[in-house]
Amino acid sequence: MDLSVNFMGLQLKNPIMVASSPLTRNGEAMKKAIEAGAGAVITETITSEIRRSVKPCLASNEFGMQNIYFFSEYALEDWEYEIEQAKDCGGTVIANIVAYSASEMAYIAKRVEKFGADAVELCLSTPYGDGIEVLASEPEKVYEFVDEVVKAVEIPVMVKLSPSVNNVAKLAKAAEKAGAAAISGINTIRSILGVDIEKGKTLLPTYGGYSGPAIRPISLAFTATVAQATNLPICGIGGIDTYYHVLEYMMLGANTVQICTSAILNGYGHIRKLIQDLEKWMKDHHYESFEQIRGKALDSLKSFEEMKVEPYIADVADDENDTGGKEYESSCVYGAIYRNENRLKVDPEKCTGCGLCANRWPDIFKMIWKE
């Protein structure tokens, strides 16, 4: 099974990249990611000016992780050595850069190109402080930044966008028009992880970026939207814990993906495991390349006009599976589930066919056509 992909003209041994984060904070860290099998690494965000980093800056809850300030603590000059380190062990290195004007962005891009980066990822969507998400919410601004960088460098330019905007399709199109080679997304989402109610204080001292499984559905929608709106290759990011999630992204049009939170929480070894599982699934399903599955699920996405209203309702599929431990009756918002002589029943008059019970307990409920 060949896991390799061609992405923006870069030949990658597999589509799994490690996202811009502490996992790629320097040459040594990037080396670990490459040795764990990553198809490419994306540097921690390189800026023209190092700003003091607040500690602590990471916290997690059951759904994901909040970070504040993931910009590199290495000066622009230092990245020459760090990128070289990662390249030396055969890695593909994409430099993630951020700047607050198009000319500054183009300058940093030129520098990292000289340092040997194989591509750049323009971060037009940081959720920190007052960041530049405001700039990146306007197609004109996206165009201005991308255009200036594309003119300044020869390497491919990938544009990292945020879903926290009015219409992401317009932004992706603006990037495409300006000559971007790919779109990546999503960035983390502006968040406050929580409040310690005893102390009356937020868990981290400022707004941050939220990542992990909770943002995956948001990112899947982003991927599908960009796939439908543009012809650009897509790198999906957000909440990828297992091979399954990689396939979800691909079936919605992604060519590659980036992982971050799961590898931060579980270590670099998680990357290797994910790639192995991915390969196994592809083999088991007799696929030879990712092109065969890419965008497969997009056809099942319909607009409201296209969808037919079919007379579905729920029914009990197999109440033998009912261990009696769950309160199915009270879980139906329409009051359609009831028991008769200890057997589960669905009242066809009350059931509206919402489908939630069949989704939650597929062993017990199924959807049927109403007679």
Next chain:
Amino acid sequence: MANIRDVAKKAGVSVATVSRVLNHPNTVSPTTMEYVLSVIKELNYTPNGLARSLALNKTNTIALLIPNILNPLYMEIAKGVEDVAHKKGYNTLLCNTEESQKKEADYIDMLIKRRVDGLILTASLLNKEEIQQIKKQDITLVMIGKNKNVKHGSVVFTDYMLGGYIATKHLIEIGYKRIAHISGAVHQIENQEKRAGYEKALKENNLPIDKRYIVEGNNEIEGGYLAAKKLLQLKCKPEAIFVANDLMAFGAIDAIKSEGLRIPEDIAIVGFDNIEMSALVEPKLTTVSQPAYKMGLLSARLLFDHIENGDDEEHVHQEIFLQPKLKVRKSCGHEERVREIFS
């Protein structure tokens, strides 16, 4: 003390080889290199910097010219320049021009004679002839802030007109009508631009431009103090003042307090520069931030791009624009301030 000949003799190589080990290591084989370096260490030999400069026609020195050494803004620029220069193994000479075109030209004359490898001019006042003079000497030049006499060259700049505009517009949006302006020394382009931005915002909002409300300061704390005193003597005092730099804003705050008035309740203030002190004064100063440290870093990077890569077009002419940004704190009287550590 050992000299280069002693090293060559002991190592059994030519003086030229020792020189190549020190200056062009890539032209020497690793074995020779390692051996020569061990001899250098053994004899405790340090190359003579002066002789080295003569031989290489390079002094590993750059110069940064700033208009006012007492203004912390320029210290932030200097730190940026020095951070990059040090990484590159260069010394940085700091020259204080005191906003005098003559002093600036004098310094440049001296620096050319000392053969510095590059010059960074901040808010330069040089005229066409003086700029031509530098270009003739083939010295690498980068500007911080535009000088209209330099048409073709590398520059890091911010938009002062936009800065003046957003500061004034912010005051208008809060609801002030009588907004005064304490300008910096008017012979500096940046101060003309800040004032133009101030006037543009007033015009756009149909507010009159009243000459009595525009007072020139001298860029320093005292200038701001005197200018504010002058404004306070007007029969119809301004409700708010946009001050062209933070130092003058400190002076203005002092003057307003000395008259028993409160900031921002009686008179609101917005400054320009966002020097570190502006977050420490009482009340904390709302100001337009120009990223001075970053300007220093980037100007030095442009300079070394040019020094290291020679005269090809890509490195001789590079323009980097940095966005001015409003930092909303307390002195403007804006109540819906969102508290953000990183903004």
